[in-house]
Amino acid sequence: xxERHILICAGTGCISSGTISVKDALExxxxxxxxxxxxxxxxxxxxxxxxxxxxxxxxxxxxFYCEVQAEDVPELVEEYLIKGNVVERLLYKDPTTDMAxxxxxxxxxxxxxxxxxxxxxxxxxxxxxxxxxIRGGYVGLENALKMDRMGIINEVKSSGLRGRGGAGFPxxxxxxxxxxxxxxxxxxxxxxxxGDPGAFMxxxxxxxxxxxxxxxxxxxxxxxxSDEAYIYVRAEYPLAIQxxxxxxxxxxxxxxxxENILNSGANFKINIKExxxxxxxxxxxxLLASIEGERGMPRPRPPFPAVKGLWExxxxxxxxxxxxxxxxxxxxxxxxxxxxxxxxxxxxxIFALTGKVNNTGLCEVPMGISLxxxxxxxxxxxxxxxxxxxxxxxxxxxxxxxxxxxxLPVDFDSLTAAGAMMGSGGMVVMDEDTCMVDLARYFxxxxxxxxxxxxxxxxxxxxxxxxxxxxxxxxxxxPEDIPRLEQLAAAVKDSSLCGLGQTAPNPVLTTLxxxxxxYEAHIFDRRxxxxxxxxxxxxxxxxxxxxxxxxxxxxxxxxxxxGERKEPHTxxxxxxxxxxxxxxxxRFDAVKTK
Amino acid sequence: MSGVTxxxxxxxxxxxxxxxxxxxxxxxxxxxxxxxxxIQEEFGYLPRPAMEYVxxxxxxxxxxxxxxxxxxxxxxxxxxGRNIIRVCRGTACHVRGVSKVAEKIQEILxxxxxxxxxxxxxxxxxVACIGACGLAPVMTINDKTYGKLASNKLKGILKKY
Numbered sequence: 001x002x003e004r005h006i007l008i009c010a011g012t013g014c015i016s017s018g019t020i021s022v023k024d025a026l027e028x029x030x031x032x033x034x035x036x037x038x039x040x041x042x043x044x045x046x047x048x049x050x051x052x053x054x055x056x057x058x059x060x061x062x063x064f065y066c067e068v069q070a071e072d073v074p075e076l077v078e079e080y081l082i083k084g085n086v087v088e089r090l091l092y093k094d095p096t097t098d099m100a101x102x103x104x105x106x107x108x109x110x111x112x113x114x115x116x117x118x119x120x121x122x123x124x125x126x127x128x129x130x131x132x133x134i135r136g137g138y139v140g141l142e143n144a145l146k147m148d149r150m151g152i153i154n155e156v157k158s159s160g161l162r163g164r165g166g167a168g169f170p171x172x173x174x175x176x177x178x179x180x181x182x183x184x185x186x187x188x189x190x191x192x193x194x195g196d197p198g199a200f201m202x203x204x205x206x207x208x209x210x211x212x213x214x215x216x217x218x219x220x221x222x223x224x225x226s227d228e229a230y231i232y233v234r235a236e237y238p239l240a241i242q243x244x245x246x247x248x249x250x251x252x253x254x255x256x257x258x259e260n261i262l263n264s265g266a267n268f269k270i271n272i273k274e275x276x277x278x279x280x281x282x283x284x285x286x287l288l289a290s291i292e293g294e295r296g297m298p299r300p301r302p303p304f305p306a307v308k309g310l311w312e313x314x315x316x317x318x319x320x321x322x323x324x325x326x327x328x329x330x331x332x333x334x335x336x337x338x339x340x341x342x343x344x345x346x347x348x349x350i351f352a353l354t355g356k357v358n359n360t361g362l363c364e365v366p367m368g369i370s371l372x373x374x375x376x377x378x379x380x381x382x383x384x385x386x387x388x389x390x391x392x393x394x395x396x397x398x399x400x401x402x403x404x405x406x407x408l409p410v411d412f413d414s415l416t417a418a419g420a421m422m423g424s425g426g427m428v429v430m431d432e433d434t435c436m437v438d439l440a441r442y443f444x445x446x447x448x449x450x451x452x453x454x455x456x457x458x459x460x461x462x463x464x465x466x467x468x469x470x471x472x473x474x475x476x477x478x479p480e481d482i483p484r485l486e487q488l489a490a491a492v493k494d495s496s497l498c499g500l501g502q503t504a505p506n507p508v509l510t511t512l513x514x515x516x517x518x519y520e521a522h523i524f525d526r527r528x529x530x531x532x533x534x535x536x537x538x539x540x541x542x543x544x545x546x547x548x549x550x551x552x553x554x555x556x557x558x559x560x561x562x563g564e565r566k567e568p569h570t571x572x573x574x575x576x577x578x579x580x581x582x583x584x585x586x587r588f589d590a591v592k593t594k
Numbered sequence: 595m596s597g598v599t600x601x602x603x604x605x606x607x608x609x610x611x612x613x614x615x616x617x618x619x620x621x622x623x624x625x626x627x628x629x630x631x632x633i634q635e636e637f638g639y640l641p642r643p644a645m646e647y648v649x650x651x652x653x654x655x656x657x658x659x660x661x662x663x664x665x666x667x668x669x670x671x672x673x674x675g676r677n678i679i680r681v682c683r684g685t686a687c688h689v690r691g692v693s694k695v696a697e698k699i700q701e702i703l704x705x706x707x708x709x710x711x712x713x714x715x716x717x718x719x720x721v722a723c724i725g726a727c728g729l730a731p732v733m734t735i736n737d738k739t740y741g742k743l744a745s746n747k748l749k750g751i752l753k754k755y
Binding site (some may be wrong): 198 | 623624625626627628630631661662665666667668669682683684685686688689690694721722723724725726727728729730732737738739740741745
């Protein structure tokens with residue numbers, strides 16, 4: 001009988017911060033003290049608080065240790081497991097009060113969340129189907145097996161669940177279309193091609209609770225009358241793929257997947273397809289082309305995949321997070337599910353909160369929460385006491401939300417009205433040091449290189465827009481560039497074939513809408529207010545801070561810096577090419593930009 | 595479709611290896627991408643003779659195989675280094691200053707994006723997002739992830755390879 005359980009986070013973030021060596025050290029240390037039969041080590045899924053990894057939680061007391069390294073393990077075992085003294089230096093410290101917090105429920109990052117979809121992530125061993133079942137797993141499937149197809153679909157419809165992949169299409173309606181499409185063979189596809197830079201919630205669900213996704217897929221199959229599914233997952237997510245494979249094998253052994261599921265007569269098979277690295281494959285018709293072994297290029301809709309999808313058969317495509325909601329709805333009922341959220345957006349949404357906030361990681365919040373609560377309460381505010389500038393939501397298809405809209409409720413419709421979109425849920429916080437023009441350029445360079453080239457507006461339009469943005473960030477912007485950008489953006493948005501092109505101008509349009517002054521500063525004053533665009537910076541040396549070490553003089557490629565040893569140096573602006581070498585070299589922060 | 599290729603003449607090529615890889619795919623549909631993934635796993639890149647062989651065996655035009663191979667970022671038509679560096683250019687990394695890290699690595703190795711060092715030790719690539727945004731800026735070398743990077747940490751990391 002184990003007296004204690006220790007959960008060590010084995011999500012990708014924590015593994016790269018050293019989980020495996022912590023686990024090895026703990027095993028050794030437990031053996032040394034003959035505790036191996038009393039303490040059980042569990043490698044759990046992602047806890048979401050990747051910044052503070054590796055995360056190490058001791059149950060039943062629920063003591064939350066973070067940033068634990070292998071060399072800390074002997075102390076933890078000796079002091080805490082044996083003597084019962086909490087090792088304070090490894091506890092989480094509140095960034096505002098500097099107080100140590102012992103239990104993870106009390107950490108603001110967690111206490112403000114509503115972890116429904118992530119309920120098992122970081123709690124169970126993702127490689128154990130038994131632990132999933134103990135937590136209510138596969139009960140939703142059992143319930144679904146007792147219902148007829150329209151019964152399942154109606155339950156999902158009345159839950160109000162909308163697709164979590166980006167556009168927010170009602171899931172129940174999607175299922176009904178596929179169900180009503182005539183066909184002897186139908187497919188269900190799980191879109192796990194999470195390509196938005198800055199989003200990793202699908203990866204964490206797949207790694208931390210793979211059975212929830214499988215259960216959602218099986219229920220979708222029952223509802224539309226399909227016996228075969230594909231999970232299209234990025235090859236860049238090796239751990240997610242491995243955990244899915246393990247989960248599929250276990251589900252088949254337990255009879256919840258395969259032939260004659262739970263003696264119901266229904267059959268279901270799940271195949272895994274590894275994506276090969278193309279952002280456009282997140283678009284559903286492109287994804288289907290990729291599964292068929294073609295170049296992943298989209299095609300016009302209609303016909304929609306629900307009518308003619310994979311190999312021309314009716315196909316229902318849902319995103320990972322959407323599917324992970326399904327078991328909950330079927331287990332606890334649509335009425336229970338729809339109590340959380342707003343009128344038009346029910347349930348919760350997982351966001352990947354990153355960028356210049358104190359607490360980065362995954363957070364799951366009820367729909368309708370304000371951006372302010374996410375950034376300042378869960379995220380703990382901006383790093384290094386800097387000023388909030390914007391939060392970018394929805395990845396390359398989304399937009400930037402400025403400070404005066406911070407009280408905007410986060411739901412599908414409010415975000416769209418503000419020019420952003422829910423997207424898959426990437427949320428990147430920016431402070432005063434982020435240049436919005438450079439950010440727009442960054443997103444455009446991403447969508448431009450990921451444009452598949454099939455339709456002209458997206459292929460050529462994004463290219464021309466990128467050229468204009470590059471010109472502006474290099475200080476060569478022309479007064480007509482702003483109207484030009486607006487005109488091109490409207491054309492690309494209206495006339496592109498698929499979602500990639502239709503949304504690619506959003507980052508440009510929202511930055512123009514809310515941060516037009518920054519564009520104007522670049523074009524008319526030849527100045528980058530955030531101090532990011534290299535060609536627009538001029539450097540000077542702060543004579544108070546300069547020690548006269550001559551380090552900058554040696555790295556300057558144009559001999560623009562002069563000054564005697566131990567005397568403050570100066571930069572000759574006529575010779576300076578703004579390369580920034582002196583700025584990087586100076587150990588005293590004496591080189592400044594203006 | 596004959597003659598000398600980057601890896602030598604077609605005669606020298608290990609067709610038997612490709613044939614073995616093809617076994618598990620017989621009779622299945624939509625196999626182009628997984629077949630190319632297997633070949634790349636075996637050879638480290640997609641040698642032309644292998645693609646030609648696959649085209650013949652699967653009765654798919656070579657142009658189509660080539661089209662698929664060049665569409666996806668994962669596939670490479672030239673030999674690559676023993677160690678693959680992938681620097682994340684995702685939004686979180688961008689905002690936390692990955693550009694300087696990227697420049698520094700290229701400076702240390704003396705190669706650009708998509709290039710391989712002469713001794714075939716490193717290939718340098720940039721990718722859209724690794725999904726480890728909490729640790730930004732991030733890179734991976736082979737299967738190992740390095741987070742919270744700074745320009746002055748890079749030499750030490752690269753020395754290990």
